[in-house]
Amino acid sequence: MKIGILCYPTYGGSGIVATELGMSLANKGYEVHFISSALPARLDITNPNIFFHRVNVQTYPLFQYQPYDIALSSMIYRVVNLYKLDLLHAHYAIPYAYAAFTAKQMLKEDNNDIPLVTTLHGTDITLVGQHPSYKHAVEFSINQSDAITSVSESLKKDTLQFFNIKKEIQVITNFIDNSEFDDCSECQRTQFANPDEKILIHVSNLRPVKRVDEVLQIFKNVEKKVKSKLIIIGEGPDMEKVNQFLEENPDLISKIRLLGKVNDLYKILQLSDVFLLPSEQESFGLAALEAMAAYTPVISSNAGGIPEVNIQGETGYLAEIGNVEAMSNYTIKLLSNEDLLTQMKQNAKDQAIKFDLQNILPIYEKMYRTTIENF
């Protein structure tokens, strides 16, 4: 099977899921063509079954905005024709499902139409897709897809609530390749904390929905009771809030490490004790699953699909969105009890194994085959 994957190249969850999925399919012998504006962050381009096609946006003085969607649909059309693809898989509705629909119209003219699968990831439905500027086009392109998948039950529910969707939505949860987390020989905890300190970690794109100010406040509360350090990984608009917090809390400067975007994410997760995710919205929480795969329990809000991943009292603790006090108290409780922490680290790993790639990949393969058969 030859599959075209349309995705964002960034470190964000949808791009990561698309890339990991494509690489796993390539490892199983499928020919996988990535179409994106840049080389996806984690893509192993040395795999002979992986092809990358950069969308080339031509600038012109007349354009106030570059017409990325037109360049994208032209590129999809060209790649399908050149490489004789069997199926397109759009990750994130805007603009991928929409541009794929346009490409399909062009392909129809050549009697060369192919099936389109759209995977909904979260903010394309709950945030950006809600805006009147995009809503109708998003709803239309989702309905024009030949198969629709959603990364959690919660996102499926939100999609059906916010849009008039006329097709079945299949939930295929996000996944994790646990084999990437097995070797901790290079984990050097001492680089980040003293032996008597615990390590709290937060990983995100630091957008307002991630509530990084609450991460900082939780750490401030915890640090008063438990000797600890905080690691923040990622970049984004709310880095300003972090800087402001440090200015207001100079005594915590030496206790908070800001690492920006890192390639060795797993190694750092593996040496952490607790992952903080107080998000306002989260369709799934891939970052939490990555933490769990690295034996790190999660203290989170109960937003969206998080409760499908983080299980109360088992893999960590959940509180109402915005309940910083509860999340702080849960973190203190967990970090103050070695037996509980050891047990929850193991529970977190056990939960990550349930979401292992080996369990989810066959579901995608089956869905692809069924979609092609029914086309």
Ligand code: GMT
């Ligand atoms: O979380 C983000 O802001 C990035 C966003 C994305 O589209 O890349 O993540 C969304 O998709 C991930 C992968 O399916 C999910 O794990 C995240 O929960 C989801 N984010 C939100 O719903 C806010």
